[in-house]
Amino acid sequence: MPLVRFDLIKGRSPDQLAKLLDHAHRALVESFRIPESDRYQVVTEHEPIHVVALDTGLGFQRTKDLVVVQVVSRPRSMMEKTAFYSSLAKALEDKCGVSPSDLIISVVENTDADWSFGKGEAQFLTGSLAGVKNEDAIEGPHFGARQHRG
Amino acid sequence: MPLVRFDLIKGRSPDQLAKLLDHAHRALVESFRIPESDRYQVVTEHEPIHVVALDTGLGFQRTKDLVVVQVVSRPRSMMEKTAFYSSLAKALEDKCGVSPSDLIISVVENTDADWSFGKGEAQFLTGSLAGVKNEDAIEGPHFGARQHRG
Amino acid sequence: MPLVRFDLIKGRSPDQLAKLLDHAHRALVESFRIPESDRYQVVTEHEPIHVVALDTGLGFQRTKDLVVVQVVSRPRSMMEKTAFYSSLAKALEDKCGVSPSDLIISVVENTDADWSFGKGEAQFLTGSLAGVKNEDAIEGPHFGARQHRG
Numbered sequence: 254m255p256l257v258r259f260d261l262i263k264g265r266s267p268d269q270l271a272k273l274l275d276h277a278h279r280a281l282v283e284s285f286r287i288p289e290s291d292r293y294q295v296v297t298e299h300e301p302i303h304v305v306a307l308d309t310g311l312g313f314q315r316t317k318d319l320v321v322v323q324v325v326s327r328p329r330s331m332m333e334k335t336a337f338y339s340s341l342a343k344a345l346e347d348k349c350g351v352s353p354s355d356l357i358i359s360v361v362e363n364t365d366a367d368w369s370f371g372k373g374e375a376q377f378l379t380g381s382l383a384g385v386k387n388e389d390a391i392e393g394p395h396f397g398a399r400q401h402r403g
Numbered sequence: 404m405p406l407v408r409f410d411l412i413k414g415r416s417p418d419q420l421a422k423l424l425d426h427a428h429r430a431l432v433e434s435f436r437i438p439e440s441d442r443y444q445v446v447t448e449h450e451p452i453h454v455v456a457l458d459t460g461l462g463f464q465r466t467k468d469l470v471v472v473q474v475v476s477r478p479r480s481m482m483e484k485t486a487f488y489s490s491l492a493k494a495l496e497d498k499c500g501v502s503p504s505d506l507i508i509s510v511v512e513n514t515d516a517d518w519s520f521g522k523g524e525a526q527f528l529t530g531s532l533a534g535v536k537n538e539d540a541i542e543g544p545h546f547g548a549r550q551h552r553g
Numbered sequence: 554m555p556l557v558r559f560d561l562i563k564g565r566s567p568d569q570l571a572k573l574l575d576h577a578h579r580a581l582v583e584s585f586r587i588p589e590s591d592r593y594q595v596v597t598e599h600e601p602i603h604v605v606a607l608d609t610g611l612g613f614q615r616t617k618d619l620v621v622v623q624v625v626s627r628p629r630s631m632m633e634k635t636a637f638y639s640s641l642a643k644a645l646e647d648k649c650g651v652s653p654s655d656l657i658i659s660v661v662e663n664t665d666a667d668w669s670f671g672k673g674e675a676q677f678l679t680g681s682l683a684g685v686k687n688e689d690a691i692e693g694p695h696f697g698a699r700q701h702r703g
Contacts (some may be wrong), residue, residue, distance in 0.1 A: 260595045267452050290457040311681060355671040371506060427680075446599070524638065
């Protein structure tokens with residue numbers, strides 16, 4: 254369910270992009286304990302002049318590899334969020350060569366009533382998604398069916 | 404006031420797009436009972452590789468007609484939200500040929516102080532919008548002035 | 554820390570765009586009392602048919618200069634927000650020739666745990682950003698280091 258927006262600078266190949274999205278999703282699945290198929294990602298690739306990212310005085314050097322991630326999700330614990338941040342930074346560095354200094358993440362929370370995944374129904378309210386509670390997901394059937402594209 | 408983002412896969416004609424936006428707005432007007440002129444829509448059309456939408460195990464088949472809708476609005480009741488979801492799904496299917504399985508909706512709420520519609524004023528705070536409360540809107544003068552482009 | 558999205562109609566030169574972003578950031582720095590380097594801006598330039606902005610009956614005439622601004626921020630007071638709206642409208646009119654009728658702003662709030670500015674850390678939680686509290690920022694060292702591109 255999290256809806257995840259990626260704002261990037263143009264320049265990645267389709268393969269590089271697919272890999273980045275795959276690893277970003279895996280970090281989310283593991284940190285938020287959601288089903289593998291709970292994947293909703295939207296990417297926009299920008300001209301360099303369309304993205305300005307300084308560092309709030311933290312001493313980060315930003316490059317053209319910059320990854321700005323915006324997550325909209327039902328409420329998550331502080332632990333889930335910080336696990337996601339570190340896990341995403343590590344994954345993008347290890348698997349995609351993105352420096353941890355190039356990763357900016359912002360989360361916005363909403364509620365069960367704020368989602369419809371199809372057919373005009375609010376699946377968190379109707380009970381259709383009763384089987385994919387956070388605590389169940391990691392051991393659930395969806396997890397085993399994890400798919401890879403990269 | 405709701406600000407509505409549409410993330411689509413490239414491929415619609417300008418006419419198809421205008422029609423989709425018109426019907427999406429009509430669903431919002433009727434479900435949230437807002438004035439017809441309370442219309443703020445931003446569309447981004449993406450390459451297919453820029454949007455990944457699985458189904459959270461719900462069994463939906465997504466196609467290139469996929470419509471991802473993100474609504475930012477002052478608080479809405481559960482009833483208003485679910486009315487919007489079903490009304491939008493029906494409108495897009497009946498009028499635009501979009502399968503209800505291709506519609507993903509996410510809502511984020513904010514407050515009266517979080518909006519300025521022009522001139523640098525917060526119109527919900529200044530009283531400029533006192534006449535467009537939800538409960539009045541549907542019978543109000545704006546409703547009769549509904550405009551159509553499609 | 555605010556992450557600010559700008560949705561514009563295509564047509565501005567790179568210089569005009571850079572100037573708009575600079576002045577928008579200055580308005581934010583002064584209104585929210587954030588450090589100058591607390592700058593995170595993402596722009597998307599759209600075809601005219603991709604943006605529909607009416608006026609909620611307020612009598613505004615929108616033009617191709619339209620600026621839709623979406624701010625995600627930690628909680629801000631009503632006074633900070635309204636100061637930002639009027640300051641941004643004035644800046645864009647005085648410095649960029651954008652009519653105040655062409656400025657639409659929407660704010661969404663989140664919390665300290667919802668931000669990571671780099672290295673996969675949640676800097677508002679770890680204390681790395683203890684020095685950039687709002688009340689300190691305007692007199693802080695970052696302010697003097699303000700940079701200009703336009």
